[in-house]
Amino acid sequence: MDNAISEKEKNMAEEFNVDGMLDMFLYESSQLLENLESIILEKQDAECFDDNDINEIFRIMHTIKGSSGIMMYENITKVTHKLEDVFYYLRESQPDNVPHMELVEHVLAVSDFVNGELEKIREGSSPDGKEDKILKDLDSFLKRLKGEIKEQGIRLPRENKHEEPSQFYIAPMASDESHFYRIIIHYRNDTQMSNIRAYSATYALKDVAEDLLYSPEDIISNEESADVILAEGFYMLLQTKAGKEEILQLISSTEAETTDIDDITAEEFGRGLVEVAQGSSDDKPIVIDLGEEKTEEGKKKDEPVVPGDYVVKSKETGKGKTLAKNQPKKQTIISVNVEKMDSLMDMIGELVIAQAVVLQNPDLKVPGLDLTNFQKAAGQLSKITTDLQEVIMSLRMMPLTNVFQKMRRIVFDVSRKLGKDIELEVIGENTEVDKNIIEHVSDPLMHLVRNSVDHGIEENAEDRIALGKPAKGKITLEAKNEGGKVYISVKDDGKGLNKQKLYDKASSNGLIGDKDITEFEDSEIFRFITLPGFSTKEQVTEYSGRGVGMDVVVKDIQAIGGRLDIASKEGNGSEMTLVIPLTLAIINGIVVQVGGSAFVIETASVKEFIRLGEDSVVQEPDGEEYIVIRGDCYPFVRLSDKYHIDNAIDKIDEGIVVVVEHEGKQICILIDKLLQEQEIVVKPIPSYIKKVQGLSGCTQLGDGSIALILDVAGLVESEERR
Amino acid sequence: MAEGLKEELQEEDTQKGKFMTFQTGKEYFGISISYVNEIISMQPITAMPEVEDYIKGLINLRGKIIPVIDVRARFKMEPIEYNDRTCIIVINVKTTMIGLIVEKIAEVDTIEEDDIVPPPSLGKKDKEHNKYVYGLAKTGNTVKLLLDPEKLIRDEDLELLEEMQEEE
DSSP: OOSOHHHHHHHHHHHTTSHHHHHHHHHHHHHHHHHHHHHHHHTTTSSSOOHHHHHHHHHHHHHHHHHHHHTTOHHHHHHHHHHHHHHHHHHHHOOSOOOHHHHHHHHHHHHHHHHHHHHHHHTTSOOOOOOHHHHHHHHHHHHHHHHHHHHTTOOOOOOOOOOOOGGGSOOOOOOTTOEEEEEEEEEOTTOTTHHHHHHHHHHHGGGTEEEEEEESSOTTTOTTHHHHHHHHOEEEEEEESSOHHHHHHHHOOTTEEEEEEEEEOHHHHHHTTTTTTTTOGGGSOOOOOHHHHHHHHHHHHHSOOOSSHHHHHHHHHHHHHHHHHHHHHHHHOOOOOHHHHHHHHHHHHHHHHHHHHHHTOGGGGSTTOOOHHHHHHHHHHHHHHHHHHHHHHHHTEEETHHHHHHHHHHHHHHHHHHTOOEEEEEEOTTOEEEHHHHHHHHHHHHHHHHHIIIIISOSOHHHHHHTTOOSSEEEEEEEEEETTEEEEEEEEOSOOOOHHHHHHHHHHTTSSTTOOGGGSOHHHHHHGGGSTTOOOOSSOOSSSOSSOSHHHHHHHHHHTTOEEEEEEETTTEEEEEEEEESOSSEEEEEEEEETTEEEEEEGGGEEEEEOOOGGGEEEOTTSOEEEEETTEEEEEEEHHHHTTOTTOOOOTTTSEEEEEEETTEEEEEEESEEEEEEEEEOBOOOTTSOOOTTEEEEEEOTTSOEEEEEOHHHHHHHHHHO | OHHHHHHHHHHHHHHTTEEEEEEETTEEEEEEGGGEEEEEEOOOOBOOTTSOTTEEEEEEETTEEEEEEEHHHHTTOOOOOOOTTOEEEEEEETTEEEEEEESEEEEEEEOOGGGEEOOOOOSGGGHHHHTTEEEEEEETTEEEEEEOHHHHHOOHHHHHHHHHHHHO
């Protein structure tokens, strides 16, 4: 610990380029920015930020400033520092009339800037964004704030100075002419913030020092070192070419009671501070009591602002809090590489198969074996593997919070730019969805939200009032989990969809032939908006109306096995609901056998199983077959014909007919027999094999064999096309 | 980091010039050992509908589902019955894992670069074969046809399709 600090720091400086650190920086910074945005957007409509928020934002800026400084990303450091300054003022001066909206915009601008730079770093390029404009804006904003404060005659706190990170300034240089000194400074007992005094002493020596050790080491990060310094004095070992007098002059301070400078040998210097500062605080455990600190801070809040020491002190308090607050958090959540999770999942799959091989081993079928104990143990094993599977599945689940967070931002941005007053209500943001799905939900949802803000809510508040609606538009974003599906709905109380308009537009674009409007159900008319190249908005705005959008939304959602429901009432608003599966990785499936092959049909799409006689089949002259069940006629697919499977049953009365449904359309499939219903881990068909119509994936069954998953949507579509 | 690289280089070095050779019909084939992941015995194969006939289907390799192709069928040779000497060589070509069904594994052979000659082109008739064979190697009494796995697993139709998609 007392090894040459400079050495340690040199190593640290080298490690700064290591990827792990960069990852950490990116991860932490983006987390902090997310926090920041959530605070801002939560309070966007409030009159002002409360003390907690200001502290939190200050802390976030401070942390990002610090870490970006270490990573040498100067523009991020500068911008965050400037914003930190602003919040420093807010915190210390607590001015009354802060233009809240303006402040929010400034914070978002900084957040965007840093986000953009982080993105650049992530992509491997250097963060070269120009910070000048933001700095200038913030500067003038700050000046205005100050101006107003001055007018009110409130005393200004001292500038919040940017402290250089202490780690970098001491450059060790070995030299023959160097002297070695031991310096002990005792401060007067009533000295405030003696650790900062000590720090300034080390800082003063930076120009002359070739190497410098000091104890306690953590004078900047740990406030309690101040007490240690008061009690035991501040020890420094200095290697320098300068003389005693010069040093004395540099570090002299009015607060110092005594300053001793002794010559020591190089060996003594090499041994470090262990002997020099016996009983120093280094080994003492440092206890940070969060609760106590908070109350302490609370007290300080009430104290009048005094210029001078207090300014620095409160800043250090902020740091102490950062330390104490962050530690428990880090231990409860860790980020894991998705690849590792996937390989864990594969291995658990293997485990399940290996287990099946053991438990169903043919050796066990020898007659006359007493397997009582074996069966007990086997039962236990099965239970554990089942639990294990559940746990790994739950690991992949993530709350929608982050996605919804983005939507808040979009509503905020778009509504402000369009000059609409809109309130966003968010319900059920903790709903959990598989990670793979979340990635696919974000973009479609963004389209829907933008549409609601842009097209849904009326242009003018007067129009709303005329209809008896509150002047402020309202958009509700809701997520819920029902029956193995997740419903995410975007609801607005705006204009709603005009059926006649939709119909006219669709028919003038030639999208629907020449059917009359009365021939369509409401939902069918609403569905027009999802057709490619359809947009009723005459003018293209920055946000929507280009006619690409809804069809992309539908495509994206269908790609993950979901659908889009549209409900609307003209004048009252519309509701768009995304219905998506909880997870892509696991489906509930029914395993069926056709000839020698096993197929899986998703349970949710099965309407019924039915045994029918030969007379239910109707054959057209061209060979096309239909099945009549209870008077209704359904297209009929024989998998054995479609996929050329041998040895499959082709007499209907010997097999089972499965009625499957996709988006209201039903078809019948003939199978040999039902094997079982189970949870199926979906795996993609290897990309080497071309996509086969009607198959969406494959899976391994309990015995290690492979079953192909039937893509009901694809089958229905291919039947339709015929 | 640097060490890992060194190791990799060394590994590359020990693999250099080594070929996994196997026999199919009367002919011996060789495939650079750096592509070979493992050799497994014959597995139950799940047939895939609507694929080329040389793609025999899918196997479950410890939780990974990989396609297998029959090398004989790939070369348009007469199919043979699988027996207990039939093996699957699992190769890894540019992150694609594929199993090759071969009649029997011969050995791992070191073939010097000087012993490899490009295949003679004998007009159109031989074209089918030559596409996958990038060299002939004479070791001992046999001539081995060295396969280019990347060409072997590439499908002409697929390539065409991809080209079309790219053009779009």
